[in-house]
Amino acid sequence: MKNGNGIFGSGQFVDHLIVIAGIMFLVVPLWMIFASSTHLPEVLIRDGLQFFPGEHFLDTYGSVLTERRGFTKEVTASRMIMNSMILGLGFAIGKILVSMTAAYAIVYFRFPLAGFLFWVIFFTLLLPLEVRIIPSYQVAAQLGLLNTYTGLILPLIASATGTFFFRQFYRSVPEELLEAARLDGAGPFKFFIDILLPLSRTMIAAMFIFMFVVGWNQYLWPLLLTTDESFTTIVFGISSVMQNIDESRIPDYHRGFALGILALIPPVMVVVLFQRWFIKGLLESEK
Amino acid sequence: MTSLTLRDIEKIYPNGTRALKGINLDIRDGEFMVFVGPSGCGKSTLLRMVAGLETVTAGEMLLDAQDLTKLSPADRDVAMVFQNYALYPHMNVKSNISYALKNRNVPRDEIDLRVAQASEMLNISEYLDRKPSQLSGGQKQRVAMGRAIVRKPKIFLFDEPLSNLDALLRTRMRVEIRMLQRQLGITSIFVTHDQIEAMTIGDRLAVMNNGIIEQVGAPMEIYSQPASAFVASFIGSPSINWVKCDMLNGVVSLFGQSFSGFKSVPDGPVTVGVRPEDVQCTKQGEGEITVTLTESLGAEDIIYGTTPSGEEIRIRQRVIRPVEIGTRIAVKFAKSKLHIFGGDGRRVN
Numbered sequence: 001m002k003n004g005n006g007i008f009g010s011g012q013f014v015d016h017l018i019v020i021a022g023i024m025f026l027v028v029p030l031w032m033i034f035a036s037s038t039h040l041p042e043v044l045i046r047d048g049l050q051f052f053p054g055e056h057f058l059d060t061y062g063s064v065l066t067e068r069r070g071f072t073k074e075v076t077a078s079r080m081i082m083n084s085m086i087l088g089l090g091f092a093i094g095k096i097l098v099s100m101t102a103a104y105a106i107v108y109f110r111f112p113l114a115g116f117l118f119w120v121i122f123f124t125l126l127l128p129l130e131v132r133i134i135p136s137y138q139v140a141a142q143l144g145l146l147n148t149y150t151g152l153i154l155p156l157i158a159s160a161t162g163t164f165f166f167r168q169f170y171r172s173v174p175e176e177l178l179e180a181a182r183l184d185g186a187g188p189f190k191f192f193i194d195i196l197l198p199l200s201r202t203m204i205a206a207m208f209i210f211m212f213v214v215g216w217n218q219y220l221w222p223l224l225l226t227t228d229e230s231f232t233t234i235v236f237g238i239s240s241v242m243q244n245i246d247e248s249r250i251p252d253y254h255r256g257f258a259l260g261i262l263a264l265i266p267p268v269m270v271v272v273l274f275q276r277w278f279i280k281g282l283l284e285s286e287k
Numbered sequence: 288m289t290s291l292t293l294r295d296i297e298k299i300y301p302n303g304t305r306a307l308k309g310i311n312l313d314i315r316d317g318e319f320m321v322f323v324g325p326s327g328c329g330k331s332t333l334l335r336m337v338a339g340l341e342t343v344t345a346g347e348m349l350l351d352a353q354d355l356t357k358l359s360p361a362d363r364d365v366a367m368v369f370q371n372y373a374l375y376p377h378m379n380v381k382s383n384i385s386y387a388l389k390n391r392n393v394p395r396d397e398i399d400l401r402v403a404q405a406s407e408m409l410n411i412s413e414y415l416d417r418k419p420s421q422l423s424g425g426q427k428q429r430v431a432m433g434r435a436i437v438r439k440p441k442i443f444l445f446d447e448p449l450s451n452l453d454a455l456l457r458t459r460m461r462v463e464i465r466m467l468q469r470q471l472g473i474t475s476i477f478v479t480h481d482q483i484e485a486m487t488i489g490d491r492l493a494v495m496n497n498g499i500i501e502q503v504g505a506p507m508e509i510y511s512q513p514a515s516a517f518v519a520s521f522i523g524s525p526s527i528n529w530v531k532c533d534m535l536n537g538v539v540s541l542f543g544q545s546f547s548g549f550k551s552v553p554d555g556p557v558t559v560g561v562r563p564e565d566v567q568c569t570k571q572g573e574g575e576i577t578v579t580l581t582e583s584l585g586a587e588d589i590i591y592g593t594t595p596s597g598e599e600i601r602i603r604q605r606v607i608r609p610v611e612i613g614t615r616i617a618v619k620f621a622k623s624k625l626h627i628f629g630g631d632g633r634r635v636n
Binding site: 176180 | 360361378
């Protein structure tokens with residue numbers, strides 16, 4: 001790598017080839033979806049996926065974002081993006097808050113059965129939403145949470161993964177910091193806000209990325225919990241466009257593709273933004 | 288006036304380990320007290336109990352007649368410097384130092400004034416905006432001390448604060464801590480396992496072993512009149528020489544030399560200790576001790592030899608004439624330099 005042979009140095013050439021192949025593998029399908037989304041569905045049906053952009057970028061994306069669709073003709077893509085955004089942010093912020101405080105209690109307070117309770121929380125990792133979706137639905141329904149944002153977010157807000165990661169992180173924080181803070185007159189709440197929270201920045205950034213994407217990609221739960229189309233998320237919206245064959249015409253492939261591209265932007269933005277913060281924190285923080 | 292009184296302090300951990308077995312100690316106003324002992328002797332536990340970081344199983348802990356055991360660490364008016372400094376990594380030096388004052392709702396002007404005073408005293412004024420990760424070990428140490436000083440506590444607690452520094456810096460910080468303590472006149476407790484550090488820094492030492500205090504006293508008192516065999520061997524470098532022999536009618540003989548007049552000592556086996564510098568090398572070329580190694584420290588030599596019974600003996604003397612390895616030497620000691628310990632390890636002479 002460092003023998004100065006440049007890009008065509010024997011080892012480096014192969015390295016670059018592999019890297020470039022990997023990037024192509026990921027980017028080309030995305031590009032084709034984007035290019036295809038700027039063509040009319042007739043072209044796509046006749047000639048297959050397109051590699052070069054067509055002439056319908058503005059009208060396709062413009063109409064997708066503003067045109068009311070669905071059975072009730074009430075949701076636009078912007079509305080769907082907003083719904084997904086609420087879901088993604090709600091998941092990310094809520095899960096981080098809940099798991100941070102849960103882990104804080106488990107690590108820093110000696111209460112009976114703390115260890116046992118942690119493993120109970122951890123055990124729920126083995127029970128994904130799909131397994132318990134009917135009882136979860138029933139609970140949400142009885143609480144009157146159908147067709148509400150609260151219902152979409154609250155029942156899924158407890159996170160075993162988050163709790164586990166924060167617990168591991170807190171355990172790595174030197175005990176002396178807690179002791180110094182105690183001598184400095186910081187109570188449990190102050191210690192959490194003044195010391196632990198700032199130290200957890202990188203962990204929070206990492207969690208935010210994961211949890212936002214999880215929330216954004218939720219499909220089954222919104223499908224089950226909402227019947228009101230004003231709660232449609234973008235991920236759900238894509239499928240509804242693509243299934244649109246009941247009107248006995250060609251499905252709006254280009255719209256589906258456009259929605260796909262739109263659905264991609266916010267998570268990518270989150271990853272890009274928080275990645276920087278994440279890495280900056282990793283370099284800066286020294287425990 | 289600040290004095291700390293420890294009465295029958297006991298510490299028993301939940302797993303049943305008895306870490307401290309009845310500690311009694313009076314620490315006087317303005318005194319620099321050092322807890323010294325091997326690892327696991329309970330010195331850090333005792334310090335942490337004064338700080339309130341460990342609970343007291345039994346006993347009394349009075350700071351100016353006020354019972355400490357019922358107070359939370361924050362209310363005890365003690366400040367502590369930790370071994371790894373325990374600076375808050377995300378705060379700059381100034382915030383680190385002022386954090387305790389902020390929590391006590393000290394007015395902003397007062398905080399600024401005290402931080403300025405403390406940082407000037409410790410020569411860290413120019414680092415106030417830096418993060419701990421941008422400081423060297425010695426600077427971190429100063430910040431940790433600054434954090435303690437600004438609080439103007441009744442007692443300073445130091446938990447092996449120098450053990451993370453390199454040898455040169457350690458010696459310098461030792462002097463600085465000592466001078467600072469003199470200057471501020473604040474009662475201090477310093478924990479260390481390093482006997483040289485203990486000897487040089489403390490007004491008085493409490494030598495601890497296995498959860499008890501073996502001896503309390505000024506450094507020279509402990510060095511010249513060790514109360515137990517443990518204290519004698521723990522303090523001093525190179526360590527004290529031990530010779531096992533028998534006491535008969537107040538007479539004990541070692542290496543052909545007889546010492547009489549130990550009337551108060553009962554007959555039976557005793558252990559005699561002689562410091563390496565109290566051993567005088569008399570004849571070269573003949574005698575009972577075979578020289579196995581010599582170390583030259585410049586001003587003095589350390590001579591290692593073996594006795595006929597196979598015990599190692601260390602002699603420390605000013606360089607007079609180089610001693611060859613393998614030669615035989617004879618030794619003698621003054622009676623006043625003998626430390627005689629009975630079977631239970633307590634001093635008998």
